Amino acid sequence: MKFSAKIVLRQPARKDGTCLIRLQVILDRKVVPIGLDVFWHPALFDEAQGVCLTELPVAQRKADYKKVLAVVTAWAGGSKAALEKQASDINLVIGRAKANEIFISYRLDESGLNAETFLLAYNTEASRNDFLDYMEKKIEYRFRKGKGHRHGISENTRKNHTSTLNALRAFRPRLPFFLLSPKLIDDYHEFLRRRIKSINTIWGRHKDVKTYLEFARKEKIKFEDPYEDFDNKSAPGQWKPLRTAEFRALEEHYRTLKPGTSRRRVLQKFLFSCNSSLRLGDLKAIQHARFDGAEMVFKIQKTYEDKMRDMMLPLTRKAIRYLEDSRIENGVEGFYNYTDQASNRILKKIGAELGITTRMHHHVGRETFGTEFIRRGGKVEVLQKLMDHSKITTTMKYVHVDDDMKRDAIRMLDEQDENYPMMMVS
Known part of the structure; x- marks a missing residue:
């Protein structure tokens, strides 16, 4: 051309x-x-x-x-x-x-350039703003603001968003706003699929990109919405919940452990999560929460910057006991925090010794709470509020109908049939 x-x-x-x-x-x-x-x-x-x-x-x-x-x-x-x-x-x-x-950008990208696409590019912020540069500066700006600011982010979030930025740069070293298009996002998706096995990781990469495109849109930078018709699907959580028998075995094992041991400390935090639904980030910051009897009021680490409101979470008696054990035995408000890697190694070792087949990991606590809540007859719409999900479809990812639940459901039908015999049809 x-x-x-x-x-x-x-x-x-x-x-x-x-x-x-x-x-x-x-x-x-x-x-x-x-x-x-x-x-x-x-x-x-x-x-x-x-x-x-x-x-x-x-x-x-x-x-x-x-x-x-x-x-x-x-x-x-x-x-x-x-x-x-x-x-x-x-x-x-x-x-x-x-x-x-x-001209240079389209030549490097080997994209077709015609009068229509040129005018679109010229009438946007194309010549002055490369999205990758914009995203990099925005990440650093949000990190400097800190977690307490409305748009601030933590060190972990900064690392995650930087990983997404690096993936984009591996896909395209330069990405002016005017090159953003549905086709480009489709190509980026295929690029991610070739490099990343986890569906949820790919979903997270797209989610991060959309976050910074939304910032750009609010700042009046003009560009075509590349995600307008893109269906960003995530997979059900890879962490499966504990089975009821495994859950009970862990609770019994906890009672045999001496106060102050690493195993007991790790299980205190893990079993609290199984009985409360708290994420790992919220468990680490629980010392900043307020308690009023059996109610816990706290800022949810993951969503506070978007919702800007505190969360009230009623706690079960068992959850409160684990929290009190930690305060008395460890002399801390909240739980004794080992590194994530160390905690997960201890959980896996405990699981192996007890014959637990479910993969032990701190994310399993939240999965277990959601599934146990449903097992015991809890309503999904109530679970949605307890887990602070905006959409009930998100809550459903934490609800696992396993073989035990299917057996229990059929057993319940049999019991009802015994109490109310079917009328014989002559």
């Missing part, structure tokens, strides 16, 4: 002697004129360079030069300084760099 851009004046001149300045783009011999909404006198315009002048070289001055210069100076504001400022401001507007950047 052949393309070029030049600055030209639209003739004839207006009544005040000025002409509209246009960017004339040629794409495969097709002329695409773009009016720049700025005007200048043709007598002081360099057609070869496409710039406004404040004076002409002596060799180019005609007999009426002084008169023309006086007219242009009066039009610009009446002084030489005003004329120079006017010329400087307009030259910033009419520079061809913006068009050339669009």
Whole structure:
């Protein structure tokens, strides 16, 4: 594809002697004129360079030069300084760099460029904003603000978002806003699928990108929404809940452990999660929560910046006992925090010794709470509120109908049939 851009004046001149300045783009011999909404006198315009002048070289001055210069100076504001400022401001507007950047970006991306796509690119913030640069700066800005700020993020969130940024850069080293399109996101999705096995990790990458596109949209940066028709699906959680027998075995094992041991400390936090639904991030920050009897009021680490409200969570008697054990035995508010890796190693070792087949991990606590709640006859819509989910479809990912639940359901039907025998049909 052949393309070029030049600055030209639209003739004839207006009544005040000025002409509209246009960017004339040629794409495969097709002329695409773009009016720049700025005007200048043709007598002081360099057609070869496409710039406004404040004076002409002596060799180019005609007999009426002084008169023309006086007219242009009066039009610009009446002084030489005003004329120079006017010329400087307009030259910033009419520079061809913006068009050339669009040409370069499309050439590097090997995308098709036509009059329609060029105009879309030109009329966005394309020449001044690369989305990758924008996202990088926004991540650092949000991290500096800190978790307590409305749009602030924690160190862990910063790492996750930076990983998403690095994945985007591996896909495209430059990504101007005007290149964003549904096709590009489809290509990015396929790129992620080739590199990442986890569906939920891919879902998270797209979610992060959408977050920063939304920031850009709020800042009035114009671009095509590349996710308009994209269905970002996640898979059910990879962490399966404990079976009821496994849950009970862990509780019995906990009672045999000596206070102050690493096993007891790790199980205190884990079993509290199984009985309360708290995420790992909230467990680590539980010392900042307020307690009013059996009710816990806290800021949810994951969603507080979006919802900006505290969460009230009623606690079971068992959950409260684990929390009280930790306070008394460890002398801390909340739980004794080992590193995630150390805690998970201890949980896996306990699980192996007790013959627990479910993969032990701190995420299993929240899964177990949701599933146990349903096993005992709890309502999904109530569980949604306890787990603070905006959508009930999210809650359903924590509800696992296992073989034991199916057996219990059939057993219940049998018991009902015994109490209410079927009428014999003659």
